[in-house]
Amino acid sequence: MPISVLVADDQEMVRSGFCLILQAQDGIKVVGEAADGAQAVELVQRLRPDVCLMDIRMPKIDGLTATRTLLSSPQTRDTKIIMVTTFDSEEYVYEALRAGAAGFVLKNAGPRFLVDAVRAAVDGGALISPSVTVRLLERFVHAVPSSEFGSPASAREDGRGGQTAEALTSREREVVAKVARGRTNVEIATELAITVGTVKSHLMHVQEKLQARNRVEIAAWAWQHGLAR
Incomplete structure (x- = not known):
């Protein structure tokens, strides 16, 4: 069975780009798109995708709140959530880390890293952009x-x-x-x-x-x- 992925981002251009990248891969299928956090929660609850790419800053419900909601529910906590982030939203990523996010991808990380992050999440691992790992986790340790x-x-x-x-x-x-x-x-x-x-x-x-x-x-x-x- 192909890996099912839901893409949640309030920027249509970003969503479209991610979908094009993922749909071009063997063994990966995009099953839905969400333009805000509330829609992301609703679609994950209904579609039960293997992976959800979750933007942090979205209208209605931000990605962090959506992640907490989904990972705290027995019905949806099996969906692996990969946070899509930029460095200007690190304060939210600290909380996402504690909520159980299965990886972090910078929006400019490139197609290969995005695909690898999706596959790693399904395999039970988590891929973090190396440039994020050092800076983010150093700040995380000092902040917590x-x-x-x-x-x-x-x-x-x-x-x-x-x-x-x-x-x-x-x-x-x-x-x-x-x-x-x-x-x-x-x-x-x-x-x-x-x-x-x-x-x-x-x-x-x-x-x-x-x-x-x-x-x-x-x-x-x-x-x-x-x-x-």
Whole structure:
């Protein structure tokens, strides 16, 4: 079955561009378009797409509120939400990260990265533009009190584990550090001289240990615990 994608953006030109890029790919099908956050929520509830590309700033309901609504509902939380962002909206991205967004794509990231982000989300990972990873997560760590990450209270509230870096093996810490720097699985495998399958295995174990929902949360945890600096 092709990957079903909903595109939500209030700019028609952006929506059309994304749709053209995605429809040209084998194994991806755009099932709908939304011009505002309220319509995005309604269409995800009705169409149940595999992935929703969600602009942050939209009328009626902003992308952040729409993301929280969808990911907090048992009926729609299986839809992977990829935030479409620019650097002038970072304050919203901090919240989207905690809400469980499955990736971040800059609007000028290019067709290849957009397609890779969609496929990564469906595969259970999350792709963050490397230029976003360092700047965004550095600011995220400074903006969020350390008590919000790695504490039993936060683990109960949002599913993240309260583990310290010592809970990971040395190899797992190496892999996590590279994830936090925006490396793909292939790049990590090359740099550490291991197979892609081994990288995926390490990330699966890390995700279980940290109770992280996706690759984004692993990256945020790494920044919070000083593994990416």
